[in-house]
Amino acid sequence: MIELLAPAGSPESVIATVQNGADAIYLGLSGFNARRGAANFNEEEFAKAVRYCHIRGAKVYVTLNTVVGDRELAEAAGLARMASDYGADGIIIQDMGLIRVVREAVPDIPLHASTQMSVHNLAGVQACAEMGLTRAVLARELSYEQIAFITKHAPIETEVFVHGALCFTHSGQCYMSSLIGGRSGNRGACAQPCRMQYSLGGRMDDYPLSLKDNCLITKMQMLEDAGVACAKIEGRLKRPEYAAVVTNIYSKIIKERRQPTAAEMEQLELAFSRQGFTDGYFEGKRGKEMFGIRETPGKEQEKFFRAVNKQYVEGEAQRVPVNFYVLIKEGQPIQAGIEDKDGNRAEATGSVPQKAVRRGVTREQVQDQFYKTGGTPYYAENIFCEMDEGLHLSAAELNELRRRLINELTAKRAEPPKRRVCKYPPAPQTKPVEKDPVTIFQVLSAQQLTPELAELEPEYIYIPMEVLHNHPGCQDIFVENGSTPVVVLPRIINDNQFGEVAEMLKGIYDQGVREALVGNIGHVLLARKLGFTVRGDFGLNVFNSYTNEVLHDVGMESVTASFELRMAQIRDMKKPVNTEMIVYGRLPAMVSEQCIIKNSAGRCSCQTPGQLADRMGSVFPVVREYGCRNVIYNAHKLFLADKKADYKKCGLWGVRLMFTTESAHECVEVAKSYAGLSQYRPNGLTRGLYYRGVE
Numbered sequence: 001m002i003e004l005l006a007p008a009g010s011p012e013s014v015i016a017t018v019q020n021g022a023d024a025i026y027l028g029l030s031g032f033n034a035r036r037g038a039a040n041f042n043e044e045e046f047a048k049a050v051r052y053c054h055i056r057g058a059k060v061y062v063t064l065n066t067v068v069g070d071r072e073l074a075e076a077a078g079l080a081r082m083a084s085d086y087g088a089d090g091i092i093i094q095d096m097g098l099i100r101v102v103r104e105a106v107p108d109i110p111l112h113a114s115t116q117m118s119v120h121n122l123a124g125v126q127a128c129a130e131m132g133l134t135r136a137v138l139a140r141e142l143s144y145e146q147i148a149f150i151t152k153h154a155p156i157e158t159e160v161f162v163h164g165a166l167c168f169t170h171s172g173q174c175y176m177s178s179l180i181g182g183r184s185g186n187r188g189a190c191a192q193p194c195r196m197q198y199s200l201g202g203r204m205d206d207y208p209l210s211l212k213d214n215c216l217i218t219k220m221q222m223l224e225d226a227g228v229a230c231a232k233i234e235g236r237l238k239r240p241e242y243a244a245v246v247t248n249i250y251s252k253i254i255k256e257r258r259q260p261t262a263a264e265m266e267q268l269e270l271a272f273s274r275q276g277f278t279d280g281y282f283e284g285k286r287g288k289e290m291f292g293i294r295e296t297p298g299k300e301q302e303k304f305f306r307a308v309n310k311q312y313v314e315g316e317a318q319r320v321p322v323n324f325y326v327l328i329k330e331g332q333p334i335q336a337g338i339e340d341k342d343g344n345r346a347e348a349t350g351s352v353p354q355k356a357v358r359r360g361v362t363r364e365q366v367q368d369q370f371y372k373t374g375g376t377p378y379y380a381e382n383i384f385c386e387m388d389e390g391l392h393l394s395a396a397e398l399n400e401l402r403r404r405l406i407n408e409l410t411a412k413r414a415e416p417p418k419r420r421v422c423k424y425p426p427a428p429q430t431k432p433v434e435k436d437p438v439t440i441f442q443v444l445s446a447q448q449l450t451p452e453l454a455e456l457e458p459e460y461i462y463i464p465m466e467v468l469h470n471h472p473g474c475q476d477i478f479v480e481n482g483s484t485p486v487v488v489l490p491r492i493i494n495d496n497q498f499g500e501v502a503e504m505l506k507g508i509y510d511q512g513v514r515e516a517l518v519g520n521i522g523h524v525l526l527a528r529k530l531g532f533t534v535r536g537d538f539g540l541n542v543f544n545s546y547t548n549e550v551l552h553d554v555g556m557e558s559v560t561a562s563f564e565l566r567m568a569q570i571r572d573m574k575k576p577v578n579t580e581m582i583v584y585g586r587l588p589a590m591v592s593e594q595c596i597i598k599n600s601a602g603r604c605s606c607q608t609p610g611q612l613a614d615r616m617g618s619v620f621p622v623v624r625e626y627g628c629r630n631v632i633y634n635a636h637k638l639f640l641a642d643k644k645a646d647y648k649k650c651g652l653w654g655v656r657l658m659f660t661t662e663s664a665h666e667c668v669e670v671a672k673s674y675a676g677l678s679q680y681r682p683n684g685l686t687r688g689l690y691y692r693g694v695e
Helices: 011-018 043-056 072-084 096-105 122-130 142-155 176-181 217-226 240-256 262-272 299-313 362-372 397-413 465-470 476-480 495-510 521-529 545-553 567-572 597-603 642-651 664-674
Strands: 003-007 024-029 059-064 090-093 111-113 136-137 155-164 213-215 230-235 322-329 335-340 345-349 376-388 438-442 460-464 484-488 513-516 535-536 557-558 578-592 610-613 619-625 629-639 653-658
Touching: 003 240, 011 240, 011 299, 024 043, 024 096, 043 072, 043 397, 059 476, 072 096, 090 362, 090 465, 090 619, 096 111, 096 545, 122 136, 122 142, 122 521, 142 155, 142 217, 142 495, 155 240, 155 521, 155 664, 176 578, 217 240, 230 460, 230 535, 240 262, 240 299, 262 299, 262 484, 262 535, 322 397, 322 664, 335 397, 362 376, 362 397, 376 578, 397 438, 438 521, 460 465, 465 495, 476 484, 476 567, 484 610, 495 521, 513 521, 521 535, 535 597, 567 642, 578 642, 597 610, 597 619, 642 664
Parallel strands: 003 024, 003 230, 024 059, 059 090, 090 111, 111 136, 136 155, 155 230, 322 376, 438 460, 438 653, 460 484, 484 513, 513 535, 535 557, 557 578, 578 653
Antiparallel strands: 155 213, 322 335, 335 345, 578 629, 610 619, 619 629
16 A cells, blocks of 8 residues: 655644554654754654654654755764664655765665655666665656656655645755745755745736645545555645644545545645645646645634644544454463564463352453553454453453553564664765866857857857757857867656657767766766766755765766855865856756746747746746746846956866856857956846855
């Protein structure tokens, strides 16, 4: 049966979800989890939560699903060690460097790839398996057909979000909260800018980035039949009563293999919704009907939640089946035992029963006493009783035997497994940099590939895949000036797009392009199979030295430091592989399966970038990406031409100028300013996050 995984944002939520049928819960510790705003758990609370869950047959997964800086790795690994010591059943993790450290430090605890790793195709799952992970949480944007294909061929388990909030962007690829206010979604501090009002040319009364909550309650049998191992409910920031309601309904639907009733759907909406729910991604249907906002809940919800709270606070929902064994023989002490489905056993011995003066105890009476497990986390599935007749036994003594057995079994179920604790892996070694960083230009359109730009002789020119495919030879003028062309792969390539992308890349390879820039771990093998040398883009979220080492070991020629790092962090990072830094451009804030241009205008307008304006008047360009996705770029242009002395101290192999919506003339002027040939400065510039960092 598919595992139901429920959110526990607080100790009360642990009780709420387990008492309502959760097979497993996921929770965060004091730091390094993607819901830092939740109550989360200190060491004592965590130990109690694990004990509570394991006694009742529920698993506990710990979220360590943020990117981690070099100076934080020891603390994060310490939390992983604590989770392992107390018996957590797995760790949900994002950072590839932290994966390496944890795999060596606590090798026996299972690791699951967080949805923050942006795993959206089979190759991504295979890459996770190669890193030693045992489960991958798939991107929320996948359709049923994509989920089923991945799951059928995956070498490890898959997990799917079935209920709760949908981000506008692919998880792990959102930088909008960082760029606007320094609160990083990759660090668990997202300020949820997608829930704000924006204008797309009209009045400031639209919420074009606010998706309705996901709801796959009617699709549970399909997911189970497809082989998905785990169905996950989102909601660690929501109330325990919410978690209780949603868990209870999903648990019933899964166990009873049925569709929800109208009353159950009303309860789900009453618990939380944004003008209803959506299953658009699952059905492969993107569009305006997937969007909605949260309306102020009325008194009806509070009354409903009070009733829900009373149900899970009072009493014990008996969940764990046990078998009792009782042997009552004349002249021998009573012997009794208990066993659960996991093979845990306990035994107890009572007094020697006396001959009954009148009527002796019956088998039915003995069984009745052992069936009385109310108020405990157990129910008696079978009671096997072998006894002689005509013996006297008091109900009190039988009850005491039952109590002792249950207590001993409980202690065994709560005992953490014995796991190894090993040393951290040695720190990576920096590859020496013997000269000034090379200059890299990245363009977004063929119109930016001008002779004037080529004359500035960048060592590398990064060009999008579709531009090279649609404009064969557009790179030639740069090659003639000594530049090495590099094809930029889309960050999102679904399995049903792999064939088309491979054909495009084969044609590009035939044009003489031999290097590829990839922003997702699932795309490395595709590029390498086609003969390309692989370089790593910002989408890989390189945040520490060990991530650099991981990408070096998979054969990358270079990597891009996360633009959420402070410059000092980039400087201090060990660099076993060539490392580059983005020093100019509109940084990408979001990449989404949605086309907000079409949602707003009602028609496609791919050639003309849209403009998204917030309440402060900042304007964010919206540009089409491969697959009719949208990329939203920052309102301000990163500009560091006057900070060259700072980034030259960072031990970089390369510095990248990223051109997006600039005209061909502006591209040239910007490039000249970085070459010291111009005093050009763009309007609305920013220093990015390199000096202020992120939360």
